[in-house]
Amino acid sequence: MSESVKIDDLVKEPYLKVICYPMIDFNIAIKRVDELKSLKVNSILFEGRTKIDKLGVIGKGCVSVVVKASTSFGILALKIRRTDANRLSMKREAKMQSMANSIGVGPKLFDATDDFLLMEFIEGCSIIEWLKRIEEYKIERIRRVVKELLDQCYRMDKLNLDHGELSDPSKHVIISENPVIIDFESSSVSRRVSNLTKIVQYLFIGGPMAKKLMQILGIEDRKMIIESIRNYKREKDLTSYLRLFEILNLE
Ligand SMILES: Nc1ncnc2c1ncn2[C@@H]1O[C@H](COP(=O)(O)OP(=O)(O)OP(=O)(O)O)[C@@H](O)[C@H]1O
Ligand SMILES: [Mg+2]
Known part of the structure; x- marks a missing residue:
């Protein structure tokens, strides 16, 4: 089942755990919601086979949690930096991905901040x-x-x-x-x-x-x-x- 949540509500339980996974931190969540506003993300769609508690997400790795997001550019994939990730920013990855994009490789990158990568959602x-x-x-x-x-x-x-x-x-x-x-x-x-x-x-x-x-x-x-x-x-x-x-x- 899919659940759409407006970004201002992400600072509440249980969504808090997804935007600052795995360690809940209210101050980090507030900062991240501001970053999401600057990225023109309107809401997060909790769906996918991977679960964080009961919320569905597209993927979860060592450095990130990936969710579907409804944005001013349409439905995109949002890669969220884990709070325990071994790096401080997503910007290096963004640079590499935009290089790949220049030769038609990788999901099209829309924007990036220290904590997020916003890119084309690939169905498959x-x-x-x-x-x-x-x-x-x-x-x-x-x-x-x-x-x-x-x-x-x-x-x-x-x-x-x-x-x-x-x-x-x-x-x-x-x-x-x-x-x-x-x-x-x-x-x-x-x-x-x-x-x-x-x-x-x-x-x-x-x-x-x-x-x-x-x-x-x-x-x-x-x-x-x-x-x-x-x-x-x-x-x-x-x-x-x-x-x-x-x-x-x-x-
Ligand atoms: N643009 C996308 N469209 C659709 N699904 C995606 C997209 N980006 C990532 N995913 C899904 O999310 C999962 C995690 O993404 P990714 O590998 O980038 O994260 P990671 O934290 O670096 O993971 P790992 O620790 O395994 O390297 C992927 O395996 C894939 O299933
Ligand atoms: Mg990885």
Whole structure:
């Protein structure tokens, strides 16, 4: 069940616990409600499979709680910094996400403050749920999603933006009409990039559905994939990327 709560009411129980999770603090809540006003958030929609007490939220991680929000820009996702998060501000993540947005990657970022990120809400399922149901999809759809995901990773590699958490992307890629990479908190522009190699390794080598995906795409030789990943790692150019595409039967 969904419950819509105006932001001025967020300082009351039980909502207080969601805007300053996990430690309730009335003063922090008041400050955060002001920040939400500056972000033009009108109300929070408590819905989602994850629960904080009895309130539904979209997601909950080590640094944040994510909820659906009704704003002057429409329904968006609001990432709320946890009061026990290991960082003081969301602004670095916002900077990384807007870099990703510049090449068409990630949910579109609308605004950010120290405690909040306001971004496009992506309707869909996690890549792990999608992979588990892979046999239900048409081959064209599977090819298109995999191709698009690899392409986004290649574009991030070219931009020298390393996502940082794609070795296990199970919670960091949402499959909507297209795949959408989320959560840029660990991203960096000063690390060796390995987005594409990590995703290919997960999808075709080490991940839970690797064998199935190889079978569906008619790839017989795993060694060829490993070899072309190595080649791409060395060259990181369009030719080695296209060669990988060819080996994965994605053309
Ligand atoms: N823009 C979005 N649209 C829809 N759902 C989202 C969006 N952003 C995040 N989510 C959901 O919220 C969950 C938590 O988001 P995110 O991974 O960014 O938070 P986190 O605190 O960094 O988590 P973790 O500690 O796991 O890294 C995601 O797994 C996803 O299910
Ligand atoms: Mg995270």
